Structures are given as C-alpha cells and as structure tokens.
Amino acid sequence: MNTAAPNMMQNPRVIRQLDEALINRIAAGEVVERPASAVKELVENAIDAGAGRIRIDIADGGKTLIRITDDGCGIPPADLPVALARHATSKLDGSDLLNIHSFGFRGEALASLAAVGRLELTSRAAGHEAARIRVNGGRAGEVEPAALREGTVVELRDLFHATPARLKFLRTERAESQAISDVVKRLAMAEPAVGFILRDISGGGEGRLILRADSEGGDLFDALGARLARIMGRDFIDNALGIDATREGIRLHGYAALPTYSRGAAVAQFLFVNGRPVKDRALTGALRAAYQDVLSRDRHPAAALFIDCPTDLVDVNVHPAKAEVRFREPGVVRGLIVTALRHGLAGAGHRASTTVGAATLGALRPEPFDGAPGEETPARIYQMDHASVPARAAAWRAQAPDTRAPGLAEMQMPWSGRTVEPVEPAAAEEDTTAHPLGAARGQVHENYIIAQTGTGIVIVDQHAAHERLVYERLKRQMAENGVAAQALLIPEIVELSAGDCARLLEMAADFARLGLVIEPFGGSAVAVRETPAILGEVNAGAMLRDMLDELVDQGESTTLETRLNAILSRMACHGSVRSGRRMGAEEMNALLREMEATPHSGQCNHGRPTYVELKLSDIERLFERS
Incomplete structure (x- = not known):
C-alpha cells in the first residue's frame, strides 16, 4: 500500500514569489528569537555607531517596549528609509566578507524588527537636523522632523504583534527580563569604555534599575x-x-x-x-x-x-x-x-580563593547564652560600649601597685603575673612572617595543622594537602620518564568505520607518548599492540571509542590522559599522610614549605581547598575586639 509522505501536498500548487512582508517575517524568525535577541541587535548597532553611553529601557520583559538610546554618530534623514531595508548596512562594502570589524554586518536587524513589531527610529547625525520614521508591521511611514540633541533612539513596541504565534513561545516576563539582562551584561563586558544603563519601566516613570555600568578608564x-x-x-x-x-x-x-x-x-x-x-x-x-x-x-x-x-x-x-x-x-x-x-x-602555586576563609568565618558563631528557662538573654556588649583608650590608661595607672605600700612587695616576685617578662621563642622555632603559610603551632584532631602567619592563622587539612603534593610529584615523574607501556600477548583488533579509523591513526604518535600503541590492521580496523602499564587490564575497544567521541566533539581527546591522571590520583591518595596520624613540628613545617613550592597545592585532587586562612582582623571582629 502506498502512503503519501505527510509533508507532501496532495495538490501541488504553482511556485510563486513570496511578498516582501512575508519574506521579512520569515527572516525575522532567525534574527529575532525573543526580546533579548532584539536588545542584542540594537545595542550592537549602538556600539558600532561609536556610542559612549547606551541606555536600555524595557517593559513587561521586552514584550511591550524596548527602547535603546545612544549618543553615537546618528543617521542622516535621507538614510532613514534605507536603514530599514533588508540587507542595507554601512558596515560592509561587499568586497571581503571575512574582513569584518563590527558587531553587525548583515543589515537585517532593523528590517526584521520592523516586520514583527511597531518600530520608531529617531536619529540626528552631525550637520543634520533630527528626523523620525515609523514602521508598523513592515509598512514604513514618511520621514518627519523630530527633537533630539544627538545620537539615535530606537523604540520597539508590541514585539511579535504581527506574528502572534511567536508570542505563545515566549517565557514569563521575569524570564525574558533575565535573558535581556544576561545579553546586556555580556556586551558590557566586551566594551568596558562604554557606559550601560538597563531599566525596567513596566510600572512607569524611571522604573527599576537592573544594571548600571559606567565607562571604565585606564589600560x-x-x-x-x-x-x-x-x-x-x-x-x-x-x-x-x-x-x-x-x-x-x-x-x-x-x-x-x-x-x-x-x-x-x-x-x-x-x-x-x-x-x-x-x-x-x-x-x-x-x-x-x-x-x-x-x-x-x-x-x-x-x-x-x-x-x-x-x-x-x-x-x-x-x-x-x-x-x-x-x-x-x-x-x-x-x-x-x-x-x-x-x-x-x-x-x-598554593593560592586558594578568599571565599574559603569568608565561608569559614560565616560558619563560626558566638556561643549562645545558656541561661535558666525564662531568663532573658543579656544584651550583647559591643566594643564601642567599652571605655575609651584614655579612660583605660587612667584606670591602669590607678590600679598599678605601689611598691612603697606594705604587703605589696610579693607582687614583684618572679611568679607574679604582673611582672613576668615574656618568654622568648626558641631559636629553632620557625618565624611566622618568613613564609606565606606561616609556622606550624600544633595539630588538632590528628588531621588539621594550625599554623601562625604574620597576619592571622592557617588551618591545613594534612591529608588533602599531602595528597596533592604526592599527585604533582607522580605527574612530574611521569612527564620526565614517560609512560611505561605493556605489550599485549595477543593484540586486540578493533573494527571501526573508515573515517574513525583514519582519525585515530592520525593521532597514533600522540597516543604512543602516553603508552598506547595502535597500528592499521587492514580495512577499517586497528590493532592495539601496547597499553599503559599503570592502567592494568583495559577494554581497549571501549577506550578507543570514548576517545573517538571526544575527537569528534572537541577535535582533541584527553580521555587517555584523564584515565592516567585518575590512576595517579588514587595512588597519591593511598600514599599520602592519613587522617589520624600525629605529626611532629618538623614534619608539619616541611609540609607547609612544600605546599608553598608546589603548583595547585591550594586545592586537593578533587578541587576542594587544602587550607583555610583566617585574618587576625576577622578573628578579632568575630570576638568583637575590633
């Protein structure tokens, strides 16, 4: 039984040329996907015009209003109708499509927006009076005088009113506003010298400021x-x-x-x-x-x-x-x-993000008041409630012992807390300011090293830190000595497509440096002769197919290297200092010094921090001493 194809018309019609309005609406479907797409095209036009300040006003997620105001070069009145025509642009002369130095070059944005919404274009170029042109559903009006000091204002209302089916596919106003914000942020990153203001004026007036990024100077x-x-x-x-x-x-x-x-x-x-x-x-x-x-x-x-x-x-x-x-x-x-x-x-090197310390301080809380049931919690005493420095100095002078008074002579004895001189640190003790990670002062819970720096303290996870150090050492040894390969007693034959076979054989020399030796075996098959010894027994066929997937997707495969590093990471985990082991001062300081000299030592093999640094000023603030 013959079944007609579902996409074939049963009664073919005569081929005819589509009218200009429908062509523009079809083209707009590619250029203007959602309000954020319209904002992107219009802001890029403003940047191409040399604008130093760009203001974006939106209403209802850009569905009812998008207005872009810039101080760029503007458009002469005679060019306004041409600017709204499809494939009309001043950014490309047509001689070289690769020599593009502007954001826009297709000349489709304004024509597409005018085809699916109500667009008003007002502009003033140097040496010309300001002028305005309006377009509704692809039908342009006459150029008329307008009031504008400089630049261009593009106002787009009721987006997709000419293609109501597209409105059904738009998301909520909040989601569309977020998409517009993301677009403006990306363009603002690309142009630090341009100032951007994004406002939501759905409620009228100045509305709500979403983003303000003033122009930045410097190099x-x-x-x-x-x-x-x-x-x-x-x-x-x-x-x-x-x-x-x-x-x-x-x-x-x-x-x-x-x-x-x-x-x-x-x-x-x-x-x-x-x-x-x-x-x-x-x-x-x-x-x-x-x-x-x-x-x-x-x-x-x-x-x-x-x-x-x-x-x-x-x-x-x-x-x-x-x-x-x-x-x-x-x-x-x-x-x-x-x-x-x-x-x-x-x-x-050993640098870790400051957010690690901030998160640690955020997790610390003062001990809560533990009074009797029903008893009121005492008011917190802040540092500003304490006596002033001159007042404290006067109080100390008043409380100082009078050596002439009888009964106070014993206060001058060596065991008195008032007269004991500070004990000098041992000569062998590490200087806390000589190293970024300071000097070890102790070990708690047989896993965390407490070190003192010149500006605070450092808490080190001894297992995570040593795991990264051992891992980096193993990788360095593998890079210096190469990857040992083991020959297979019986080479493994892997059948592939002709294209996949050729793609793998092109990378054979790179794979050989990692201990994987492959050779052509005739037709579209490859023979796996050697595999990295550190991997042990492997499924060569599955590994080659994983590598092929990566080659197709990214143009390069890191599957083998990743698997080798995973083995080294496990070896480092088993060969590092274990949690629960007591360490002496020399061992702890040696670990700190090696961390300072080893790349990536600020995080373990899994990306978690190996240490937390707490500044003394933050600790004092925690105890309300600042």
Missing part, C-alpha cells in the same frame, strides 16, 4: 577588571588570575578564577572572539580541559576570556544570530586556551 586590564568586578562581582576579580598569552598571531587575555572559586553550573563562563560574545562548544571544551586536573566533574570553572585574532582567521558569518564562529585553525585556539590557563593556574 586594558584595569578597565576590564573594573568592569568584570561590577558585573561578575568583586569576589571573582579577587580570586581570578590575569591571563595574557599569544600563539601564531592569536592573543588570549582576560581573567580565570582559581579552582577553589568554582561554580555548580557553567553560569560564569564568558567567551569573546574579537570583542563579540560567542557560545562555542569547542572553546568551552578547551576551558573545561584546562581545569580537568584541578576540578571534580560536578564543578565548573569561572572565567571571562577574550580571543583576538586577524579577521581572516575566523568566520563570524556562520549563523544570522552571530553567536557562533568558526576558526580556520581551531586546534591552535584550543591549544592556546589550555596551555595559557594551565600555566596560569600552575603559577598561582
């Missing part, structure tokens, strides 16, 4: 750091490493957080290519690979990284939304990210 890193601190929080900058590296004409700069400042989801990862916010799986995969040895699988790094490269090495014309890019040499970019981040993390 590249100072301006970027100040902007990121405002958007991502001061904690991020305080616990991030400055990254600046170059390879083959491609530069990577920005900030990457310490492993102990990780997040539970990938919500604090921001990537930019030539100033353009992008979402690229290969780039996020490289970021993840750089942290794979210092973070557990359920934690995610925080970073804001900027890639600058010649325009002929990257294609931004991949998708109308321009959120995806394609590099000519993706392996170079990936290698640059992984190498630069690993080098930066290794250079951080």
